[in-house]
Amino acid sequence: MPNNQILTLRETTALIEQGDLLLIAGNQDLLDQLPAGQWLGGTIPYFMSGEGAKKDLNRLFVSNLTQVAASASIKSYSTQEFEELLADRPKNGFSYIALPVFSEVHKAYAVEINQYETLYDSPILGWITGKDLDASEQDDQFPAVYHGPTATCLANKAVLMHIELPETQYAEIEIYNPYEQANGDSIQFLEDDFSAGEVLINNEKQNFAHYCRAKKIKGQLPVVANYSGALINIDIERIDEDRVHFYGPVSRDQVYHWAKDIHYSPQAFLKAMPKEEAITAFNCISIYSNFQLEGEQIGNYGGPFTFGEIAYILLNQTLVLLHIQNK
Structure with a gap:
């Protein structure tokens, strides 16, 4: 996974300062120290990488999309700007979104976005930010997203990275659900x-x-x-x-x-998961805890464990992969 790594604050800062295009997840005190640049950030300290699934409060998860994008723009949006958010998506590419958990913009997106006829015109994927599950109630950190071009922390806005791809390529979203529907009570x-x-x-x-x-x-x-x-x-x-x-x-x-009863173990989750590479990926924090994935190598892809996954609409307990395919 050359483009998906857990990096130190210094290593991440160096990539920003050289102008790289980055998706960054990590603890809030680290994200607050990053300089302005071409990046989108979100608070969450749980990662899947070549090091295995883990919580890391001292480093950042970085997906480097510099070699993927023909061009890119990063913008923030309020709950009143969903129509603009969708209209800003590239004609040939994808948009990556981050939203703070239980914020008004998170709830509005989840309830309202499927009402827009243009939703499926261009790929949109991303995740809901959270915080350390073991943090005390007195902890002053909160779920947030970051608009990298201004290095601004936002608690009630969506931040999107719109990426235009070369004409010879296209983006494809893939989702994996470890659960099946039971036939019990409706x-x-x-x-x-x-x-x-x-x-x-x-x-x-x-x-x-x-x-x-x-x-x-x-x-x-x-x-x-x-x-x-x-x-x-x-x-x-x-x-x-x-x-x-x-x-x-x-x-x-x-x-x-x-959902049907399932035997919660790393093997129960991993046996049905894909093995192919992905440009980037994200998984659910409930899957991390329920399936006891601490230390497990998830697959040939990396990304954060999140408080909700977006593949057009809001999902829960789902693995989402981004592929770039040749036309």
Whole structure:
């Protein structure tokens, strides 16, 4: 993976200063020290690389796209600028997006972006930023994205790197889901939201949090909907007294089922994962923890473990790969 490496702050700074085009993930105190340049950044200290899956608070994960791009631009967008965000995508290339977890722009993108008819006109992929899961509540760090050209930390904007490819090439997004849909209870949500109270279980109204506790569901398995053949996971963040909270929005237009039980181990995840190289990749932090991937070599690709994955729409517990193909 020559273009995907875990680097020191000094090594990363040197690449920025020589004008390289970079995607950078890492702990906030490191990202805050980077100079302005051609980079997009996001807070998360969990990486998959040639060193294996690991948390690293002292170094940065860097994907170098300098040799890939014919040209590139990096811009930030608010929740009112999704139409512009989509229009700015290159005609032949791809756009890489980063959004802070549970920010208004994250929630708005997740709920609204599928309403735009142009969404699938050009590849868009990226991830939701987070922070160290072991950090104390008193820690002053927060999920953020970085607009590299101004070295600005943003808590409620999307940052995109729009990359134009040579005319002889095109971008292709590939997704891998380790889960299958079970045939048990059907779950229908009554609103499009990141949490749920009352739901329909097998067409009967129940409180979803009460149902989960009665079923002894602790949140490892996602709920899964079939979107015209594509299985889309929604990951549970936490179960409160009367509401269940998710890492992505549930849809009232879909019927969900729990994922099939799975034996959580590195082997259970790795056996179905691709072996080919990718330009860059990202994976879900829940997969990292649930499948016990610490120290494991994931594949011939690298990237961060994230708090949500974007392959056009928001995904959960999914591995996403970016390939550049010749026409």
